[in-house]
Amino acid sequence: MRGGEPSGEAQPAGAGDGSGAGGKSSGADGHGRARGPGPGIGGFIHTVRTRVRGPERGPALVVLGLIMICVLFQVLNDRFLSPRNLSNLSVDIVSTGLVAVGIVFVLLIGEIDLSVGSVSGLAGAAFAVLNVNLGVPEWLAMIVAVLSGMAAGAVHGFFFAWVGVPSFVVTLAGLLAWNGMALYLLGASGTINLDENGLVASLTSSYFGQPAVAYGLAALGTAGYALACLRTRTRLTAAGMRYRSPGEIGVRSGLLALVAFSAAYTLNQFQGLPLALLIFLVVIVVSDYVLRRTRYGRRVYALGGGAVAARRAGVRVVRVRLVMFMTSGTLAAIGGLFVASGLTSASPTTARAAGSGMLLINAIAAAVIGGTSLFGGRGSTWSALLGALVIQSIASGMALLGVEDALQFIITGAVLLAAVTADTLARRTERMPAQA
Amino acid sequence: MREVVPLATFPPVLALRGISKRFGGVQALVDVELQLRAGEVVALAGDNGAGKSTLIKVISGVAPADRGIIEWEGGLVQIKQPHDAHALGIATVYQDLAMCDNLDIVGNLFLGREIDRVGVLDEVEMERQARELMHTLSMRIPDVRMPVAALSAGQRQAVSIAHSLMGSPKVLLLDEPTAALGVEQTSHLFDLIEQIRDRGMAILLISHNMGDIKAVADRVAVLRLGRNNGLFDVNTTPQEQVISSITGAADNAKTHRPTGDDEVWP
Ligand SMILES: Nc1ncnc2c1ncn2[C@@H]1O[C@H](COP(=O)(O)OP(=O)(O)OP(=O)(O)O)[C@@H](O)[C@H]1O
Numbered sequence A: 001m002r003g004g005e006p007s008g009e010a011q012p013a014g015a016g017d018g019s020g021a022g023g024k025s026s027g028a029d030g031h032g033r034a035r036g037p038g039p040g041i042g043g044f045i046h047t048v049r050t051r052v053r054g055p056e057r058g059p060a061l062v063v064l065g066l067i068m069i070c071v072l073f074q075v076l077n078d079r080f081l082s083p084r085n086l087s088n089l090s091v092d093i094v095s096t097g098l099v100a101v102g103i104v105f106v107l108l109i110g111e112i113d114l115s116v117g118s119v120s121g122l123a124g125a126a127f128a129v130l131n132v133n134l135g136v137p138e139w140l141a142m143i144v145a146v147l148s149g150m151a152a153g154a155v156h157g158f159f160f161a162w163v164g165v166p167s168f169v170v171t172l173a174g175l176l177a178w179n180g181m182a183l184y185l186l187g188a189s190g191t192i193n194l195d196e197n198g199l200v201a202s203l204t205s206s207y208f209g210q211p212a213v214a215y216g217l218a219a220l221g222t223a224g225y226a227l228a229c230l231r232t233r234t235r236l237t238a239a240g241m242r243y244r245s246p247g248e249i250g251v252r253s254g255l256l257a258l259v260a261f262s263a264a265y266t267l268n269q270f271q272g273l274p275l276a277l278l279i280f281l282v283v284i285v286v287s288d289y290v291l292r293r294t295r296y297g298r299r300v301y302a303l304g305g306g307a308v309a310a311r312r313a314g315v316r317v318v319r320v321r322l323v324m325f326m327t328s329g330t331l332a333a334i335g336g337l338f339v340a341s342g343l344t345s346a347s348p349t350t351a352r353a354a355g356s357g358m359l360l361i362n363a364i365a366a367a368v369i370g371g372t373s374l375f376g377g378r379g380s381t382w383s384a385l386l387g388a389l390v391i392q393s394i395a396s397g398m399a400l401l402g403v404e405d406a407l408q409f410i411i412t413g414a415v416l417l418a419a420v421t422a423d424t425l426a427r428r429t430e431r432m433p434a435q436a
Numbered sequence B: 001m002r003e004v005v006p007l008a009t010f011p012p013v014l015a016l017r018g019i020s021k022r023f024g025g026v027q028a029l030v031d032v033e034l035q036l037r038a039g040e041v042v043a044l045a046g047d048n049g050a051g052k053s054t055l056i057k058v059i060s061g062v063a064p065a066d067r068g069i070i071e072w073e074g075g076l077v078q079i080k081q082p083h084d085a086h087a088l089g090i091a092t093v094y095q096d097l098a099m100c101d102n103l104d105i106v107g108n109l110f111l112g113r114e115i116d117r118v119g120v121l122d123e124v125e126m127e128r129q130a131r132e133l134m135h136t137l138s139m140r141i142p143d144v145r146m147p148v149a150a151l152s153a154g155q156r157q158a159v160s161i162a163h164s165l166m167g168s169p170k171v172l173l174l175d176e177p178t179a180a181l182g183v184e185q186t187s188h189l190f191d192l193i194e195q196i197r198d199r200g201m202a203i204l205l206i207s208h209n210m211g212d213i214k215a216v217a218d219r220v221a222v223l224r225l226g227r228n229n230g231l232f233d234v235n236t237t238p239q240e241q242v243i244s245s246i247t248g249a250a251d252n253a254k255t256h257r258p259t260g261d262d263e264v265w266p
């Protein structure tokens, strides 16, 4: 057999499937069947209970935690929930969040990518050198920067998927090498300041000032969600299958509308909908759709939930693994452009910082805190949003309170540990029935 | 009922010649020969560690052979990965019943053969077909949206068998498919095997149970220590002869293959 497939048959049964067992079945979860007894309020409460205990327990807990964090900081400093702070927060989560989306892809197949910080630094450096020093047009420099991330991911994917080097080691090597390359690129020129009015700078400085945009998007999102649910319901009921009751669809859409419209209201109190946030949301919605609704995404989950079974079923394991690392590299590069945009510069100091890992750590922490399992096969790209919100809220709240970095690191570390512990416990309880 | 046609007029769907496979220091298969014909059930018997599962993995592309030739409907083919075997029409139920524990039954049933409309999964159609299939196979599954982690061993086996039948294969490889099945499910599986055999499928069934072999197989091939050790007609060969060939009391491997060169097995 091919050496490049570590999950092959040469391993003892079970060793290959680094699976997050049970619970979050992507198919069932995707459709969110209501199994409660019939319609009505009683049935609905029953449904909420079972779901909050089951597959939706994770996200529900994270949202609860986020609310607690917000309340706590608001009590300590009433500027925390100010439109200005929340608007800035919504832009600050984007670079970490985009990188975290890439991490989710890799975590879903049960692997890790430690190079994303360095890759994002490299993309920023490549863009700055090409555009500012060499005069390459911005759009072209951006494309090259993103492609460099994709290429870095392809290198990792090749060594991991084809040769069989553990992803941990491959991407650790990548962490060093890409960071070195970024420093080398910037070496001659030192700090490079980007065009303040350029395309990249505008990524984090553009807002849709007209209130109608934010509200329109909120309305569109809510209506789209409700219609999609109703359409699924019609199809399923026609086929004699169960789905969420109209009541449940109503409540869910109502909750979504509440969140979406209050976000839109808050953002409109400041400068309107930030372009960065819009891009982030689009990336999440699209990637979530691809992962949960397409044949390709199904195979990604399958690989993460049981590599042996996936391989036997004809899933092209090497190819899927390669693509996952390329996705992660690409998103890291895009995240890097947002970092550069926020700073409107690329410098050896920031490149060094990117390599030394806060972005990497925050991105992995965001994905895991948001509910994506480290063990593979469970999670969604929405966890990047939830997790990035948690991490950035803590950072922002602490900054407002003037707390030093040291304490901030300790607290973020504790939150991360709590999230991983929850993941591990969930996995343990869910494995029971299979082993019994 | 089945037509009785002299075997020779059937070209074998699948023929293995001189298959050898090594795992590190273990020579799992040595020059193994095997032929499967359409409309025939061949049982593969042998002691633990004889190489039965390894042979199945060679055919299914999971663990390709080091040496040897595989012919499909008379033509030479390469099976280097599971995908190749699927493309030919070879379906397999593995001994360990590995599944994707994060997917539900429907997800596992259709794994690798998902139904989609322009790339987007058609969950409704998959669920409908899954129910239908479970019904046709009389499988006791309360809910096809259950995560497979919650299934009993027998239910897992049922799902694995159903999965293998997706996409109407021409050759079905079953590695101890009855190990976890109850009496009723076992006899059900045998009915099913006879049905699909009569539809012209070739079936290779690994079993340790002589009763099972007698019940469904037409021929039984014996492996011993990774080598062929006899091929018997189930209906005419006394059971003791098969058993002694399994245990090595009758070491056909030695008598059959002194030089191994000009011999054609069977
Ligand atoms: N992945 C592997 N790595 C190393 N050795 C292996 C591997 N798979 C099988 N073997 C060895 O090859 C030999 C044949 O094993 P195989 O699983 O084919 O036997 P079997 O006939 O299926 O036995 P059983 O009846 O117990 O299922 C054994 O000695 C086994 O230890």
Ligand SMILES: [Mg+2]
Residues within 6 Å of the ligand: B052, B053, B054, B095, B175
């Ligand atoms: Mg075996």
